[in-house]
Amino acid sequence: MRTADDRLTRTPRPESESMPTKARTLRLQHYLPYRLSVAANAVSRVIQLAYEERFGLTIPQWRLVAVLADEGPLTQQELCGRTIMDKVTVTRAAQGLLRRRLVKRLPNSADGRSHRLMLTKSGEALHAEVAPLALDYESKLLAGLKPEEIAKLEQHLRLLERAAAELRKT
Amino acid sequence: MRTADDRLTRTPRPESESMPTKARTLRLQHYLPYRLSVAANAVSRVIQLAYEERFGLTIPQWRLVAVLADEGPLTQQELCGRTIMDKVTVTRAAQGLLRRRLVKRLPNSADGRSHRLMLTKSGEALHAEVAPLALDYESKLLAGLKPEEIAKLEQHLRLLERAAAELRKT
DNA sequence: ACTTGATAGTTACATCTGCAACTGGATAAT
DNA sequence: ATTATCCAGTTGCAGATGTAACTATCAAGT
Numbered sequence A, B: 001m002r003t004a005d006d007r008l009t010r011t012p013r014p015e016s017e018s019m020p021t022k023a024r025t026l027r028l029q030h031y032l033p034y035r036l037s038v039a040a041n042a043v044s045r046v047i048q049l050a051y052e053e054r055f056g057l058t059i060p061q062w063r064l065v066a067v068l069a070d071e072g073p074l075t076q077q078e079l080c081g082r083t084i085m086d087k088v089t090v091t092r093a094a095q096g097l098l099r100r101r102l103v104k105r106l107p108n109s110a111d112g113r114s115h116r117l118m119l120t121k122s123g124e125a126l127h128a129e130v131a132p133l134a135l136d137y138e139s140k141l142l143a144g145l146k147p148e149e150i151a152k153l154e155q156h157l158r159l160l161e162r163a164a165a166e167l168r169k170t
Numbered sequence C: 001a002c003t004t005g006a007t008a009g010t011t012a013c014a015t016c017t018g019c020a021a022c023t024g025g026a027t028a029a030t
Numbered sequence D: 001a002t003t004a005t006c007c008a009g010t011t012g013c014a015g016a017t018g019t020a021a022c023t024a025t026c027a028a029g030t
Helices: A032-055 A059-071 A076-083 A087-099 A121-141 A147-169 B032-055 B059-071 B076-083 B087-099 B121-141 B147-169
Strands: A103-107 A115-119 B103-107 B115-119
Touching: A032 A059, A032 A121, A032 B032, A032 B121, A032 B147, A059 A076, A059 A087, A059 A103, A059 A115, A059 A121, A076 A087, A076 A115, A087 A103, A115 A121, A121 B032, A121 B147, A147 B032, A147 B121, A147 B147, B032 B059, B032 B121, B059 B076, B059 B087, B059 B103, B059 B115, B059 B121, B076 B087, B076 B115, B087 B103, B115 B121
Parallel strands: none
Antiparallel strands: A103 A115, B103 B115
């Protein structure tokens, strides 16, 4: 902690939030990866609690349900691509959904290694229940933003994602 | 759900990205909590790999170092507040840093239950090495954004964080 | 046909994270 | 002073997640 005594001797911090990024000193509160992580964590937690207690769904499970409802039967491989989740995560989420008979497997005649996952009736029913709640959460989270700000935010998040993917190759 | 065969009969989706949130059908690709989580994950992963392999630091450890460098000695309790991490996470991160002698404990005469953590010389040296790298990562991530867009983004992330905290109470 | 290398999905293991219980010291009220 | 309650930090336990190894199938080249 900046103790009571050294507050006056500590070097001043001339930079403001709007200064160019380079040459800034590092302060966690304004460090983008930190802010991003904190915001994402807070949002995920809320949603996780809601899905978990009301529907017994984990977030990976919910993602599979959402994508399958939107796009129809897909292989796990395809689900990996759609949800940016590891194949292991997809396997486990799928197993949970299979146990609860929310999805079923369609044998894939084209490739004996894989199968396509498809929502069952009760899976569709669950989705019909969860989706409005999910949209409601989203609109509450975004309540303070104008539509064009929301669009910008989504765009910027995608940009960060791509930039991170680029950096990773380095 | 759409099967392979009914792709053509499926009802069209008139909504665009910029439509108001309400009345949208749910599509994961445009669902904000999803986009936020994916972006944050991608960014965290890159940074985690960098810190881990070059400095042997976990992200919680790095956060403590950053805050202590910025603010001086703090109790773990105070560090929890600054980093929005669980006290357990702080304890474990602090233990790692203590083992490596990157921080030391100052007994807290005011309260025998707690102590203040302070960077050692080598902790400061490490910080001096990591901080420029961290800022460099940040500016690469934000390369496509104008300063005012960056400021907006930070502001919107904070808004989401607050909204999530509000929702959680509900 | 057979070998080689790639790929879909699963399993095993090691790690991380968070909650909840616990310990020891602080604080307040009698 | 004594008791009760609260709080900082630690530890233990359970659930989630990622990496790597493994199995079964596919595809290509010989």
